Amino acid sequence: MVRLLMSVLCALVVGSGTAAADTSSSSSAYLLSPGDKVMISVWQEDTLRQETVVLPDGSITFPLAGRVDVAGLEATAVARKIETALKPYLAQPNVSVVVTSTAGNLVYVQGKVIKPGPVPMAGPTAVLQALSMSGGMDKFADESAIKVIRGQKVMPVRYKDLVSGRDMSTNFQLQAGDTLVVP
Numbered sequence: 001m002v003r004l005l006m007s008v009l010c011a012l013v014v015g016s017g018t019a020a021a022d023t024s025s026s027s028s029a030y031l032l033s034p035g036d037k038v039m040i041s042v043w044q045e046d047t048l049r050q051e052t053v054v055l056p057d058g059s060i061t062f063p064l065a066g067r068v069d070v071a072g073l074e075a076t077a078v079a080r081k082i083e084t085a086l087k088p089y090l091a092q093p094n095v096s097v098v099v100t101s102t103a104g105n106l107v108y109v110q111g112k113v114i115k116p117g118p119v120p121m122a123g124p125t126a127v128l129q130a131l132s133m134s135g136g137m138d139k140f141a142d143e144s145a146i147k148v149i150r151g152q153k154v155m156p157v158r159y160k161d162l163v164s165g166r167d168m169s170t171n172f173q174l175q176a177g178d179t180l181v182v183p
Helices: 003-027 077-084 128-131 159-164
Strands: 037-042 045-053 059-062 066-067 096-101 106-111 115-118 147-150 154-155 179-182
Touching: 037 059, 045 059, 059 077, 059 179, 066 077, 077 096, 106 128, 128 159, 128 179
Parallel strands: 106 179
Antiparallel strands: 037 045, 037 096, 059 066, 106 115, 147 154, 147 179
């Protein structure tokens, strides 16, 4: 009897962990960035099928829909925008958008690192990971002045706290387009 109860309890714990994981993954859908490629198709409209690159201004161009701003949106939101733009031309457009390349999912590391330049993010990437992908800091780097620049916002990084494990609050999750500066 105890063995049966333990089995049921373990199954419940494993099952609830899976449900929690599923919930968190749905809230972190991929957002499009300039440089990404998407395949757009309209159901039963063979002439309305096209792979396109998100332009530097964050837009794409699609037949009949024209210019559509897509940067920062999920693929499903882009599909809805295109459907809305196609409604004057098609009775019930059913649009599918598939991300085919995440080439625009880059952060930029500059300054005194071994390999400065763009760093592709294959998944969630934090400051320490980007530094590692850049080969680490060179011996002349100023560890006390590292910062992340996101648009107009400057976020200081407390590197000594990060590497000691004392305070991980400045190990920011980077976003496409961020610049990590190592003076």
